[in-house]
Amino acid sequence: MNIRDSRINYFHSKYSHVYIEKEASQYPLTLKILKSLPQSNIIMIDHYKDVFSRDRQSYDRQSKSQNLILAVKKHPYLYKGSPLCHSFGYDNFFYTSTILNCPYGCSYCFLKGMVPSGNLVIFVNYEDFFSSVAQHLNRHPVYLSLSYDTDLMALEPLLGYGEKWFWFSYEKPNLTIELRTKSTQINFLKSQPVHPRLLLGWTLSPQSVIDTFEKGAPSLKMRIEAIRTVILMGYRVRLCFDPLLYFPGWENAYKEMIDEVFNGLSSNEISDISIGAFRMPKDYLKRFRRSSDDLISSFPYVVKKGIAAYPHEIEIQLIETIRSHLLHYIEPSKIFTLHK
Amino acid sequence: MVLIQCQTRKEAQPIIRYFRLMYDSSFKSYPVYSKQEMALIISGAGAFCACSASSYLLSRYEEQIKNLLYIHIGLAGSFDTSFETGEMVIGNKVTSTLGKSGYYPDLLMKTHLKEAHIVSLNNFPSKVTPDLIDAVYDIGAYGFSESAFSFLGPHQIIVAKIISSPYKERHPLPSFATDELLFNKLEYLDLLIHKYFLDRDSCLSLQQSTAELLKLHRHLVEHLKLSETLSIELKKHLSWSFKAHLHHDSVTQSLKQVDRIVEETLHSRVLSKKEGIREYKRLKDQLLSF
Numbered sequence: 129m130n131i132r133d134s135r136i137n138y139f140h141s142k143y144s145h146v147y148i149e150k151e152a153s154q155y156p157l158t159l160k161i162l163k164s165l166p167q168s169n170i171i172m173i174d175h176y177k178d179v180f181s182r183d184r185q186s187y188d189r190q191s192k193s194q195n196l197i198l199a200v201k202k203h204p205y206l207y208k209g210s211p212l213c214h215s216f217g218y219d220n221f222f223y224t225s226t227i228l229n230c231p232y233g234c235s236y237c238f239l240k241g242m243v244p245s246g247n248l249v250i251f252v253n254y255e256d257f258f259s260s261v262a263q264h265l266n267r268h269p270v271y272l273s274l275s276y277d278t279d280l281m282a283l284e285p286l287l288g289y290g291e292k293w294f295w296f297s298y299e300k301p302n303l304t305i306e307l308r309t310k311s312t313q314i315n316f317l318k319s320q321p322v323h324p325r326l327l328l329g330w331t332l333s334p335q336s337v338i339d340t341f342e343k344g345a346p347s348l349k350m351r352i353e354a355i356r357t358v359i360l361m362g363y364r365v366r367l368c369f370d371p372l373l374y375f376p377g378w379e380n381a382y383k384e385m386i387d388e389v390f391n392g393l394s395s396n397e398i399s400d401i402s403i404g405a406f407r408m409p410k411d412y413l414k415r416f417r418r419s420s421d422d423l424i425s426s427f428p429y430v431v432k433k434g435i436a437a438y439p440h441e442i443e444i445q446l447i448e449t450i451r452s453h454l455l456h457y458i459e460p461s462k463i464f465t466l467h468k
Numbered sequence: 469m470v471l472i473q474c475q476t477r478k479e480a481q482p483i484i485r486y487f488r489l490m491y492d493s494s495f496k497s498y499p500v501y502s503k504q505e506m507a508l509i510i511s512g513a514g515a516f517c518a519c520s521a522s523s524y525l526l527s528r529y530e531e532q533i534k535n536l537l538y539i540h541i542g543l544a545g546s547f548d549t550s551f552e553t554g555e556m557v558i559g560n561k562v563t564s565t566l567g568k569s570g571y572y573p574d575l576l577m578k579t580h581l582k583e584a585h586i587v588s589l590n591n592f593p594s595k596v597t598p599d600l601i602d603a604v605y606d607i608g609a610y611g612f613s614e615s616a617f618s619f620l621g622p623h624q625i626i627v628a629k630i631i632s633s634p635y636k637e638r639h640p641l642p643s644f645a646t647d648e649l650l651f652n653k654l655e656y657l658d659l660l661i662h663k664y665f666l667d668r669d670s671c672l673s674l675q676q677s678t679a680e681l682l683k684l685h686r687h688l689v690e691h692l693k694l695s696e697t698l699s700i701e702l703k704k705h706l707s708w709s710f711k712a713h714l715h716h717d718s719v720t721q722s723l724k725q726v727d728r729i730v731e732e733t734l735h736s737r738v739l740s741k742k743e744g745i746r747e748y749k750r751l752k753d754q755l756l757s758f
């Protein structure tokens with residue numbers, strides 16, 4: 129074996145180590161996860177932050193060998209949505225984080241600037257999240273984003289959280305849930321009735337962007353296939369072209385992607401479309417840049433009102449080009465754009 | 469740069485031999501053996517010595533702090549019968565019997581070595597206590613971690629132990645035997661070190677191009693008479709433009725592309741700061757477009 133052979137991966141495989149908070153050790157979900165990861169090293173910890181919040185972690189290195197931290201979340205369980213995200217006109221827009229971080233490693237992900245670690249925290253006490261949502265529902269309707277800062281569906285085979293939320297919300301008429309994903313893990317929907325208040329959204333990118341900037345995420349073709357399947361089940365789907373990235377050849381890459389997506393999809397099968405150019409809270413930018421040094425992190429962003437984004441002309445160029453191309457396929461009222 | 473820390477000369481001897489280290493008289497407070505890219509310090513026994521020796525060595529290499537790998541290595545005991553005499557283990561958790569919170573080195577690289585929870589004690593234990601049942605015990609790992617974790621990231625720290633007095637053998641091994649034990653296991657450590665630095669080596673050609681870019685940047689700043697703020701901004705634009713071309717081309721091609729864009733600016737007529745700013749704005753737009 130030649131140690132200098134760069135084709136060999138010297139990193140441990142995903143989830144080679146599972147850190148477990150003592151308090152989380154006896155939860156049914158913990159036991160289920162451990163059963164499906166029999167080879168992993170188990171390390172007991174007092175609190176998830178003892179591992180997740182250590183100083184000077186290398187997000188980049190940790191993402192190459194992502195580990196799990198199983199923990200019990202304490203209050204609060206729900207948060208108000210950020211103005212940087214689309215709320216699609218819904219009042220009472222909340223998000224919840226049953227998972228911290230994401231199994232995919234997108235280069236442009238704001239999580240790199242937000243969280244201190246490349247590891248994944250899974251809160252195993254999902255019943256407490258349900259109770260908290262139920263309390264809110266006693267007071268007002270709730271629009272709840274479940275994958276606001278993770279890709280919950282990507283972890284469906286391991287956690288089954290999509291299915292749990294599905295049934296929790298199914299008979300609650302004032303609870304709408306949103307699952308946004310890049311994954312193709314839709315099996316849990318196949319044997320169920322259609323959920324009238326489950327909004328399924330897919331983030332789509334040109335294949336060249338996926339290859340370069342969306343490490344570990346399924347190809348464009350596979351995502352389109354998954355969209356077609358849920359549409360056939362009876363769902364209407366939200367498409368997200370967000371974040372749009374500026375790179376050589378972006379215009380053709382995005383146009384070709386849009387043509388590919390709408391080849392065989394009709395506009396009434398799409399509930400709406402969100403478009404937004406890359407942006408990030410200024411406070412995340414420093415850590416984000418420390419975690420990687422690529423075409424995205426090194427862009428000389430313009431900071432305005434605490435948000436780092438492309439210069440106005442580039443942002444407009446990106447959004448308007450994509451928007452006008454989308455108008456070949458879909459009515460303007462279904463397109464939501466987010467300008468900084 | 470790799471730093472190694474041992475508690476005793478007995479533990480250090482085989483490592484010095486394996487890595488061919490030489491006594492380094494530039495260190496006055498502790499015995500240190502070194503060669504290019506590696507230094508070994510002998511801390512002396514006990515948590516306090518382990519802690520202050522690592523602070524001492526780290527302060528010497530402060531400028532290279534981001535590129536350091538720090539290894540604490542030494543002999544240890546265990547009541548866990550699954551560990552064999554002579555086996556090398558690496559710590560995934562380091563605690564002390566004083567009940568303070570633990571340290572967790574990141575174990576990201578593949579290795580055949582077993583992992584263990586390492587508990588640091590003040591003395592050789594006379595009986596098995598609950599926290600020692602599955603653990604490996606030593607004297608200095610916790611003290612070392614207290615200091616190492618305050619300077620380095622968890623991916624830069626390895627705590628390696630060689631089981632020298634397992635439960636079945638009541639007495640620690642004689643020193644000639646531990647010397648052999650340690651020496652024979654060092655290739656595992658060597659392998660881990662190589663794996664750790666592989667990532668960095670793959671960036672070398674990019675580092676060279678960074679040097680080229682910095683040269684271009686210097687010329688531009690001088691030619692355009694730029695202020696400090698604009699000079700920083702220009703550096704960001706140059707570096708991004710290089711990466712944007714790298715998206716399609718090789719490192720050399722990408723450098724050439726940036727070079728081509730810059731060339732015209734360097735030949736422009738700039739007699740005042742105002743003219744410099746005008747040229748700079750033109751260049752900036754060019755660097756951001758494809």
Ligand code: SF4
Pocket residue numbers: 230231232233234236237238239277278279310
């Ligand atoms: S899928 Fe979304 S949350 Fe996950 S890494 Fe990519 S951008 Fe981040």
